[in-house]
Amino acid sequence: MNKRRVDLTVNNRAVSMMVEPRLSLADALRGELGLTGTHLGCEHGVCGACTIIVDSDPVRGCLMLAVQAEGAEIVTIEGATPVVGLSEIQAALREFHGLQCGFCTPGMVMVLHHLFSNNPVPSDSEIREALSGQLCRCTGYQGIVNAAKAVAARHMHQNVQPRETSQDHRE
Amino acid sequence: MAIGEPIVRVEDERFLRGEGRFIADYALPRMVEAHILRSPYAHATIRSIGLDQALALPGVHAVLTCDDLPEGLPPIHCRIPTHGDLSPYLQYPLALGKVRYVGEPVAVIVADTRAIAEDAAELVELDFDPLPAVTDPAAALAADAEQVHEAGNLAGRWGFDLGDVSGALEAATFMVSDRFSIQRHTAMPMETRGLLAYYDVGRGLLDIYGPTKVVHTNRNLLATMLRMGEAEIRMIEPDVGGSFGARGEFYPEDFLIPFAAIKLRRPVRWIEDRVEHFAAINHSRDCVFDVTVAADADGIITAFDVKLVTDMGGYIRTHGDVVPSHAGASFPGPYRVRNYRLDAMTVMTNKTPTGTYRAPGMFEANFARERAIDRLAQKMGMERAELRRKNLILPEQMPWHVGTESVKRPTIFDSGNFPLIFDRATDAFGWSLPYQREVDGWKRGRGMCALVEPSGLGPFEGVRIEVDQHGRVQIFSGSSNQGQGHETVLAQIASEVLTVPMEKVRVRHGDTGIITFGGGTYASRTAIIGGNAVYSASISVRTKALDAASRRFGIPVEELDLREGAIWHGLNNEPVAKIGDIARMLMPGNQEILQTPSAGNIPDNDGLVVTSYVRAVSAGAAVFAVHLADVLVDPATGETRVERYMVACDVGRQINPMIVEGQIVGGVAQGLGGTFLEELTYNEEGQLTTGTFTDYLMPNIYDMPPVTSLVFEESPATTNALGVKGVGEVGPSGVAAAVGNAIADALGTSVGLNTLPLTPQRVIEAIGFEVGA
Numbered sequence: 001m002n003k004r005r006v007d008l009t010v011n012n013r014a015v016s017m018m019v020e021p022r023l024s025l026a027d028a029l030r031g032e033l034g035l036t037g038t039h040l041g042c043e044h045g046v047c048g049a050c051t052i053i054v055d056s057d058p059v060r061g062c063l064m065l066a067v068q069a070e071g072a073e074i075v076t077i078e079g080a081t082p083v084v085g086l087s088e089i090q091a092a093l094r095e096f097h098g099l100q101c102g103f104c105t106p107g108m109v110m111v112l113h114h115l116f117s118n119n120p121v122p123s124d125s126e127i128r129e130a131l132s133g134q135l136c137r138c139t140g141y142q143g144i145v146n147a148a149k150a151v152a153a154r155h156m157h158q159n160v161q162p163r164e165t166s167q168d169h170r171e
Numbered sequence: 172m173a174i175g176e177p178i179v180r181v182e183d184e185r186f187l188r189g190e191g192r193f194i195a196d197y198a199l200p201r202m203v204e205a206h207i208l209r210s211p212y213a214h215a216t217i218r219s220i221g222l223d224q225a226l227a228l229p230g231v232h233a234v235l236t237c238d239d240l241p242e243g244l245p246p247i248h249c250r251i252p253t254h255g256d257l258s259p260y261l262q263y264p265l266a267l268g269k270v271r272y273v274g275e276p277v278a279v280i281v282a283d284t285r286a287i288a289e290d291a292a293e294l295v296e297l298d299f300d301p302l303p304a305v306t307d308p309a310a311a312l313a314a315d316a317e318q319v320h321e322a323g324n325l326a327g328r329w330g331f332d333l334g335d336v337s338g339a340l341e342a343a344t345f346m347v348s349d350r351f352s353i354q355r356h357t358a359m360p361m362e363t364r365g366l367l368a369y370y371d372v373g374r375g376l377l378d379i380y381g382p383t384k385v386v387h388t389n390r391n392l393l394a395t396m397l398r399m400g401e402a403e404i405r406m407i408e409p410d411v412g413g414s415f416g417a418r419g420e421f422y423p424e425d426f427l428i429p430f431a432a433i434k435l436r437r438p439v440r441w442i443e444d445r446v447e448h449f450a451a452i453n454h455s456r457d458c459v460f461d462v463t464v465a466a467d468a469d470g471i472i473t474a475f476d477v478k479l480v481t482d483m484g485g486y487i488r489t490h491g492d493v494v495p496s497h498a499g500a501s502f503p504g505p506y507r508v509r510n511y512r513l514d515a516m517t518v519m520t521n522k523t524p525t526g527t528y529r530a531p532g533m534f535e536a537n538f539a540r541e542r543a544i545d546r547l548a549q550k551m552g553m554e555r556a557e558l559r560r561k562n563l564i565l566p567e568q569m570p571w572h573v574g575t576e577s578v579k580r581p582t583i584f585d586s587g588n589f590p591l592i593f594d595r596a597t598d599a600f601g602w603s604l605p606y607q608r609e610v611d612g613w614k615r616g617r618g619m620c621a622l623v624e625p626s627g628l629g630p631f632e633g634v635r636i637e638v639d640q641h642g643r644v645q646i647f648s649g650s651s652n653q654g655q656g657h658e659t660v661l662a663q664i665a666s667e668v669l670t671v672p673m674e675k676v677r678v679r680h681g682d683t684g685i686i687t688f689g690g691g692t693y694a695s696r697t698a699i700i701g702g703n704a705v706y707s708a709s710i711s712v713r714t715k716a717l718d719a720a721s722r723r724f725g726i727p728v729e730e731l732d733l734r735e736g737a738i739w740h741g742l743n744n745e746p747v748a749k750i751g752d753i754a755r756m757l758m759p760g761n762q763e764i765l766q767t768p769s770a771g772n773i774p775d776n777d778g779l780v781v782t783s784y785v786r787a788v789s790a791g792a793a794v795f796a797v798h799l800a801d802v803l804v805d806p807a808t809g810e811t812r813v814e815r816y817m818v819a820c821d822v823g824r825q826i827n828p829m830i831v832e833g834q835i836v837g838g839v840a841q842g843l844g845g846t847f848l849e850e851l852t853y854n855e856e857g858q859l860t861t862g863t864f865t866d867y868l869m870p871n872i873y874d875m876p877p878v879t880s881l882v883f884e885e886s887p888a889t890t891n892a893l894g895v896k897g898v899g900e901v902g903p904s905g906v907a908a909a910v911g912n913a914i915a916d917a918l919g920t921s922v923g924l925n926t927l928p929l930t931p932q933r934v935i936e937a938i939g940f941e942v943g944a
């Protein structure tokens with residue numbers, strides 16, 4: 001099958017790849033770029049394990065074709081993770097036992113990462129809404145919600161403001 | 172003190188960073204990918220399979236069918252003792268002559284990529300003669316039923332007849348009879364299965380990445396099927412995204428992928444997709460109980476009379492009939508009922524074969540028994556908790572022999588103070604406090620389930636502990652891990668005994684290359700049997716280190732002590748040696764302790780290394796638990812909302828309370844899925860009609876009530892040195908029962924709510940029946 005060239009930015013790096021038009025974005029990130037932290041739990045858009053950030057919005061990587069990502073700016077779990085150790089959200093998930101098998105975890109981290117960058121002190125119902133498209137078979141969600149609430153409470157205490165959502169650097 | 176601490180898990184960091192290594196993340200040079208072509212028919216005779224077009228597609232390397240299987244290949248062996256001979260029902264890796272369920276493997280296509288292999292699958296010409304599909308056990312048992320196998324649709328029939336059931340039924344003052352159905356559903360881990368097999372042709376060695384759960388058992392099974400030496404095959408567990416009983420059994424693919432790798436002399440990887448998973452993974456539950464429960468005028472339950480019919484699907488797999496077997500053996504639950512009769516039938520149908528799913532047989536039996544007990548209480552006019560309390564097995568009756576057996580092991584509850592835990596549970600929940608029965612037009616109800624969950628089954632577990640010169644401890648465990656937290660739990664035990672910090676302890680598992688024998692992970696056994704193996708090996712390491720220090724420094728061993736990872740003498744300010752120094756002294760060839768290893772043998776200088784195999788007591792460790800729920804029901808729509816949920820249980824001793832709670836809460840979520848949402852349904856042609864996540868609904872965050880776990884350490888297990896009991900299956904086990912009882916209480920009905928899942932439709936159907944009607 002004819003391959004097409006796609007140029008995009010992944011985790012702040014310009015990359016280009018040659019892909020079949022039918023290849024999903026998640027498969028391309030995993031297979032072409034070796035970013036295997038993005039997981040595939042269903043490949044039909046329900047479980048949320050493949051969630052990545054595309055142009056500032058959470059997107060299911062299994063439902064988007066790689067060729068649709070031309071020019072896009074993408075953040076994967078690898079980009080949402082510090083060089084060493086854990087981000088605040090990740091550390092809270094560990095502290096509150098918000099993961100067991102860890103398969104759904106990158107997707108969970110990505111939606112929470114997105115939530116907290118836009119809304120540092122989300123309400124309980126905003127937290128639940130953000131997580132409502134993610135399936136976890138292990139935890140029953142309680143630890144995940146508790147982790148997110150703890151981060152929100154800490155932010156409230158520290159008076160954290162939303163991150164500037166400037167996209168100028170993409171031009 | 173590491174045991175009993177809610178230590179954060181050592182495995183978490185890699186998962187949170189996206190650095191877990193799941194099977195789809197593995198690749199090898201020259202690797203090709205496999206796709207399994209599966210039967211589109213539920214029941215059909217295979218006339219021919221045309222491969223020409225598929226083979227002609229560029230990028231396709233091979234298409235293997237049953238004609239390629241080795242001559243004399245046995246079917247996939249059942250690893251568990253069964254009731255009667257089930258061998259006529261075993262499955263071959265590829266269908267031979269006939270297909271018996273939609274999804275049965277028919278061919279393996281190997282190509283450069285998964286996408287090409289799937290394209291090629293479209294080009295395979297299947298010439299099949301469809302036969303009528305048998306989709307229901309009742310129909311399967313009819314005289315003129317289509318036969319799924321030549322041996323007949325009734326695969327097994329067995330039971331118990333303990334005490335005098337007929338006499339008790341005749342003498343009963345109160346009696347309730349009812350039918351309870353538990354729908355087909357299954358584990359559905361978030362990660363699908365996958366395998367990567369690599370055959371080193373020159374050395375004749377086969378490495379397989381992807382197996383889990385029971386890797387040693389699977390390795391031995393594959394060695395028999397491939398006629399290879401057991402140690403010539405290495406099965407290696409990657410990070411695994413959940414099993415819950417289903418994943419990690421030996422499936423057709425566990426033969427087919429290594430077989431293809433040998434045949435093609437190239438690494439072959441197969442990654443299951445979700446739709447495939449629905450048809451291929453063991454299904455579970457799917458059974459019907461006819462229950463009669465009898466009581467005397469004082470509310471003493473005098474008999475259980477039970478018929479159990481289980482739909483096994485198209486073949487008997489590695490689990491045999493263990494699910495109905497456990498259900499039957501433990502049906503009487505925590506009650507001291509001596510008259511118990513069971514008539515169990517296992518029936519073949521043209522559906523996906525079945526196996527275990529977390530709390531196998533117990534979720535089912537608890538639902539049937541506890542719903543029947545609520546009915547009985549209604550009929551007697553006795554308070555529901557009081558009826559249960561009256562009939563609990565008493566502490567002085569421990570160990571309690573139920574009188575039944577499952578998989579050739581007697582059902583025995585080793586220990587427990589059931590009434591004490593029951594009282595604490597009902598107090599903590601506020602069971603007897605009055606509650607508002609109506610809230611904004613919704614009706615509130617309260618329900619409970621008392622249960623005993625057997626745990627820690629299976630013959631043995633093994634571990635080798637190695638301490639290196641730097642004082643680092645490696646644990647090579649024969650068990651496996653699919654997310655439960657075993658890397659943390661096992662490390663905690665060694666850390667405690669060896670007095671080294673958690674950071675210095677590493678746990679490796681699920682790899683036949685690291686330890687000769689292993690049991691694996693199932694039946695909530697790892698903390699118990701795997702944990703006790705680590706405990707026993709750690710104690711031996713300590714003894715060995717103290718003995719070595721005693722000889723090296725000439726100090727009587729009684730005066731030495733292991734603390735803070737070092738050997739101390741009395742109240743001295745400095746340690747005699749660090750544990751790493753002792754490990755160095757004990758390295759073979761080191762002469763610091765043994766001057767002249769004469770005669771070539773080095774009896775003691777074999778490292779600070781201990782291998783320990785611990786035998787399990789066959790009855791395991793019994794966990795008593797009480798599930799309690801408050802629900803709200805909208806009588807107009809049948810919609811149900813669980814308001815609050817509590818699980819109280821006695822686990823003997825906790826190794827990591829945070830992990831215990833996580834197991835319980837996560838288990839309740841799965842139980843709620845089975846209670847309200849999840850169902851694998853088939854149409855008359857035997858096609859699975861709920862084969863994606865859009866039709867098969869699993870609990871999301873909005874489906875979860877607040878869940879409280881109340882964990883007691885009242886009665887340590889008497890069957891293992893640590894005193895621990897397994898907590899993996901307590902969570903789901905009682906959910907359908909407690910919730911079903913709560914809905915019935917809300918509606919004030921004594922009819923209905925016998926069939927899972929409890930959909931709004933079924934809830935509405937239960938409205939309008941008066942108590943006692």
Ligand code: FES
Nearest residue numbers: 041043046048062
């Ligand atoms: S893999 Fe994309 S939503 Fe499930």
Ligand code: FES
Nearest residue numbers: 100101136137138
């Ligand atoms: S931690 Fe296993 S699926 Fe969420």
